[in-house]
Amino acid sequence: MSLRQGDMTRILVLNPNSSQDVTASMDAALELVRTPGGPEIVCETLEEGPAGIETQEHVESVVLPLVRHFESHPADAYVIGCFSDPGLALARENLKKPVFGIAESAFHMASGLGRRFGIVAIKKGSIPRHMRNIRALGLTDRLAGDRPLEIGVTEMLQTERVLARIVEVGTELRDIDGADVLILGCASMGGYRGEIERRLGLPVVDPTQAAAMRAINHLTLGYRQAA
Amino acid sequence: MSLRQGDMTRILVLNPNSSQDVTASMDAALELVRTPGGPEIVCETLEEGPAGIETQEHVESVVLPLVRHFESHPADAYVIGCFSDPGLALARENLKKPVFGIAESAFHMASGLGRRFGIVAIKKGSIPRHMRNIRALGLTDRLAGDRPLEIGVTEMLQTERVLARIVEVGTELRDIDGADVLILGCASMGGYRGEIERRLGLPVVDPTQAAAMRAINHLTLGYRQAA
C-alpha cells in the first residue's frame, strides 16, 4: 500500500479556475517536487471554472464540477489548487483516496517551519474565508497576520510590480505582525518564492508545493485515511 | 539550495542509545522513504549512549555527545532518533543545517492526519517529558492521550507479546481517549506499524519515518531556516 520504485503512482493537481497561465505557474512550481521514480504529478485546469476565484460565489460554483472532475480522472492522490480549498470536505467524503487542499497544506507546513505564519493574500475579500479555514483547523494561535496585495489573480504574473508589492506586504507581516514564516496565499505566486525568501530572510511556503509534498508523504508512507 | 536529481544529498539519522538492534529497526523502517535519486539516508548509533533512554539522566547524558557526533559527520539534514528529542535545541543552534526530532516530527505529522493523536509510550516515566514537549510545541489540544506499554526498550523487538500489548494500548487510546491517529512513542516500534494500522483501522505514525520524511520535504523544497 506504500509507494515504492516501480509503482506508477499519479497525483492529480486541479486548478479550479480556467486560467491556463495559473495552471502553468503551478506546474512550474511543482518541478521541484518531481523526482525520477517518484509519482507522476499532473496539473489540469477546470475548464468550466471562473477566470479567477475571488468571491464566495466563485468558490461555491466550482465545488461540484471539481469533485466530478476528480471522480472521472483516476489518480492515487488529489490536490485542490485554490487557496480557498473549495470542495475539500466533499472530495474527502466521496473519493476513497487522499485529497489535500493547498491552503490547509500551507498552514500545516508553515506550522512546522516557524512559530507564527503570515499570509500574503491577493484580495481583502478572501481574508474572512482564510480566517474561517484557520479557525476550523484549530490554528488561530499560529497566525501572525493576513495582509492583501490588492492585485487581481490574472495580473499576478506581471513580475516586477507584483514582486515589489509582495516584498512590501511580506515586510509588514514580518516586522509589524511578527511572522517568522510566510505563506503565498494563492496558487499563482510560486515563481516569486525564491526571490522573496532571499529578500526577506524567512522561509516562504508556496501552497501548491506544500500540498503536492504532503501527497507524496502520504503515498510514500502509505498512511491509512482517518475515519 | 533545493534537492534535485543528480545531487548527492545525505540525511544522517542518529540513534543516541547504543543498541544496534534499535538502529537496525530504524533503518528497516526507513526503507520506505528511500527512493532512487532521492537522498541517502544513513542510520548511525551513538556508541557512548546508554542501552536505552528511559530517564532524564539518560536524556541529558547524550545531548553533548549527540551534537558532537553531528558536528563531525557532515550531512545535509539531521534526525535525532529518540522520542525524547534530546539535544534538539542545541543542534539547531549550532549546526547550519536542518535538524528534526522524531517526537516533534511525529506530533506534526499526526496533526495533519487526524484531529487528536494518541501516543503509545514505552514507560510511564517518559510521559511527563512528552507533555513538556507537547506543551512547548503548542499542541496540547491535539493530544487525546498518552498510555504506557510498560515494556523495556530492549524488549521491544520480541514481536508477539509486544504487538499484542501495543494493540491493547492503542485500542484504549482510540476507544477511551478518542484518538483518531496513533503515534508509536519510540524509535524501535516501526516494524509493528503496518499490522497495528490493519488491526486498529487508524493511521499510525512511526516517528522515525515522520522525521526522515520531513527532512526530505525540507531538502526538496529548499526552505530557508527560520531565524
Add this chain to the structure above:
Amino acid sequence: MSLRQGDMTRILVLNPNSSQDVTASMDAALELVRTPGGPEIVCETLEEGPAGIETQEHVESVVLPLVRHFESHPADAYVIGCFSDPGLALARENLKKPVFGIAESAFHMASGLGRRFGIVAIKKGSIPRHMRNIRALGLTDRLAGDRPLEIGVTEMLQTERVLARIVEVGTELRDIDGADVLILGCASMGGYRGEIERRLGLPVVDPTQAAAMRAINHLTLGYRQAA
C-alpha cells in the same frame, strides 16, 4: 431601519430538503415566535433539494439553489433551515439582508443559556461537519458532546420511538458529557422540545426557533451588518 408596529416585515425560512413534512414541523415550531404585529414568518421548501441532507454531497448540492431561491424571494431576513448551515457564507456575501443558519444560531443561543451544550445529532456522519462549524465559530470549549440518534431524517416524525431515543441520548449528554443545555441537531425535532425539557430538566434549544428569534432580534434592533 428597525422593526416597529405597522411595518410589514417578513422572514423567509427555507428548508433545503424537499420533505414537506419537515417544513411543516419547522412551521409548527415557529408558531411560538410569531406575535401579532411582529414579522411575518414564512416557511418554504426547496423543491430541488434531496429528501434529507445527510451527506456532504447533499450539503454542497443545495448551496447554489438555496441562494438562488433567496435572491428571487424578497424578504427582510433569511433563515437557512438545515443544521449543516449550507450556503451561509455565500448568502451573507450575496444578499444585502441578514441571514442566519440554524446551527450557528443554536450554538449561539445555547452559549447564553448554560456553560456547555450537548448536541443530539441525527446520524454519526454529520458530526465532523458540526465540529468544523463549531471550531470555525470559536466555540469549541462550549461543546460538551455530540451524540447521534442513528435515525433517518424522514423517520424523525414517528414520535414514540424517536422521543425515547432522544431522551436516551440526551441523558448521556447530560450525565456523561456534562452538558447543561441541549441542542436538537436537526430542523425536524422541534415537536419534541417541550417533552424533552420536562424529562431531562435542562433547557433545550430547537435550532429553527433560535434562528428565527435571532432574525427578529436583528430586525427589531435594526443592527447594521458587520462588514
Add this chain to the structure above:
Amino acid sequence: MSLRQGDMTRILVLNPNSSQDVTASMDAALELVRTPGGPEIVCETLEEGPAGIETQEHVESVVLPLVRHFESHPADAYVIGCFSDPGLALARENLKKPVFGIAESAFHMASGLGRRFGIVAIKKGSIPRHMRNIRALGLTDRLAGDRPLEIGVTEMLQTERVLARIVEVGTELRDIDGADVLILGCASMGGYRGEIERRLGLPVVDPTQAAAMRAINHLTLGYRQAA
C-alpha cells in the same frame, strides 16, 4: 410556560443608580423592543443607589438593595441596568425567574454580530471590572479592546460633546484594535446608538436593548433555567 398573545407578561428593568435621567434614557432606548401584544417592559430606579456607579464600592453597595427590590416587585423576567452587572449571581440564585445583566447580554449579542467587539467605557476605573466579567464568561478572545471616554455618568446626556468623544473612541476601537462591532459600555448611551452606527459603519450594541431582547427571547421560547 412560553409567552403567547394574551399573556400579561412583564419585564422589570432596574437602574441601580438613582439618576432619573439615566432611567429615562434607558426607557427611551427600550421603545424599540416594545411591541403590541409583547411583554410590558417597565424601567424603575433604585432610589437608594448612588448618583452613578463608578467604583467597586458603588457596585457592592447596590447588590442587596437591588435584589431586595426585585424580590418585592413581581415580574416574569428581570434586567439589571448597570454595565457592572451588580448582583447578577445573587439574583439568579434567589429568584426563580430569568435574570439578565446588561453587560453579559451585550457581550453575548455582540459575539453573534461580529468576530471581536470593542467596548466604549465611561471611565478607566471600570475596565478591570469589565475584564473580570469577560474572563469569567469565557469570552476573552472575542474582546478587541476596551477604551474609556473619561466622562462622568451624569454628564453622559450632554449630547454634542459626548457624541464626538464616542465617535473618537469608537474609531480607535475599530481602526487600532480591530473591532467589527461596538458595545456602548453604560446604560445611559442608548440615545447615541443610531448616529454612531451611521458614522462608524459598524453594528453598535446598546446593552439595555440587548438584555431586554434576551429576556423577551427567553420568555417567548419558554426556556427552562439551567440548573
Add this chain to the structure above:
Amino acid sequence: MSLRQGDMTRILVLNPNSSQDVTASMDAALELVRTPGGPEIVCETLEEGPAGIETQEHVESVVLPLVRHFESHPADAYVIGCFSDPGLALARENLKKPVFGIAESAFHMASGLGRRFGIVAIKKGSIPRHMRNIRALGLTDRLAGDRPLEIGVTEMLQTERVLARIVEVGTELRDIDGADVLILGCASMGGYRGEIERRLGLPVVDPTQAAAMRAINHLTLGYRQAA
C-alpha cells in the same frame, strides 16, 4: 517598604463567618507559617457574619462588613478567610495595602505545585462560584475537578467521618479527574491536611496557609501593588 527583622508587621486574617470554631481552626493551621521575627498573624471573626457561608446571599451579605472591618483594623496585609473570596475586589480598591483571598491564593499555590489541581468542596452549591473565580483568574485549564463533600461547614470539625469523606473525594479527584495536587476548598479543613497528604500521596494545599504565606512573600519582598 520590605519586611526585615525588627519591623513590627502584622497580617490580619478575617473569618467572615461568625463561627469561632472555624476561626480557631484557621489560627491553628497558621501556626506553621508563624516564625520568630516574622510578621504577627492575627485571626479575627466577623461577628455579624452568618454561621457559615454557603449561599450567594451569605457571600454578598458579608462584603461590606468585611471591608469595613479591614478599614478600621490597621494591618500591613489582609487575608479574606473564606473560599468564596468575598469582597476581594472592593478591599483591593479601597485599601492601600496588599489583600489576598484564600481561594485565589490556593489556586495560585497549587498551580506551582502540580499540573492540574482538584478541589475538595464542601457543598455542591458553591461549585459555580469556584468556576466563576477560576475562569476570571484565567486558570480553567489547570483545574482537574471540583467535587463536593456535602457536609455542612459547622460539621467540618467532627474529624473521623469528615476525614474519611475527604479521602474518598480526594481519591476520585486523583484517580478519575487526574489531579496531581489537591486544594481543601474551605477555611476549616486545615487540621486534616497532613493526614490527607499521607494517605493520598499528593501535595495538599490549605487555602488559609497559602494566603498567609503569599502575604508574607509580598511583605518580605516589598512588592509594589499592580495599578
Add this chain to the structure above:
Amino acid sequence: MSLRQGDMTRILVLNPNSSQDVTASMDAALELVRTPGGPEIVCETLEEGPAGIETQEHVESVVLPLVRHFESHPADAYVIGCFSDPGLALARENLKKPVFGIAESAFHMASGLGRRFGIVAIKKGSIPRHMRNIRALGLTDRLAGDRPLEIGVTEMLQTERVLARIVEVGTELRDIDGADVLILGCASMGGYRGEIERRLGLPVVDPTQAAAMRAINHLTLGYRQAA
C-alpha cells in the same frame, strides 16, 4: 516535615556560571529573604561553568555538572540560579528534595502579581529559550512581551548605563506591550530592582528572590512533592 523554629534547614542556590560577581549580586538580593530563625540560604558558584550563560551550548554544558554539584552538597531545597533553568527536569527527577528554577519561579510569582508580565532579557538569543519554557509551563497568555537589553552578562554590574537601559526597555514593556508586572530576566539584575519599581511604578520580580521565597514557602508548609 515542615520548617519550624529550631530546625537547621538550608537552601542551596547555585550560580551555574563561573562569575563570582554574579554570585555576589544574587547573594545580596537574597538578603531580603533571610530571616532570623529562617532557613540558611547559601549561594555557591559552579566553578566549571562558563563566564556567562548566553547560548544553548552554555546551557547544556552545565546541566550535568550542576546536578552533580547538588547531589554532592546536601540541602533541604535547591535553587538553579540561571534564567534558562538548566537541569531543572533532571534535578527534580534525581534529587528527593524540592528544586526550583529562577525563571519558572519568576513567571509563577509574576502571575500572582498582575495580569501580564514583561521580561527584561539580556540578549535577543535567549528569547526563544524563554518562549519554550513559558509555553511548556502553559503561561503563554500571561506574557505581555520579552525585550532584550543587548548587554553582556558580565557588563550587567556597571550601574548607570545598565539602569538607564533597563528603564528604557521596561517602559516599552509597560506602555507598548501592556505589561503590569516586570521580570528581571537574569540572575544579576537584583540590585536594580528597587530603583526600577520606583521609576516605572510597577511591581518588579527578581527571579532569584522569587525562587528562594518559593523554596521557603515549600519548606515552611512542608508540601509533599508532586509525583
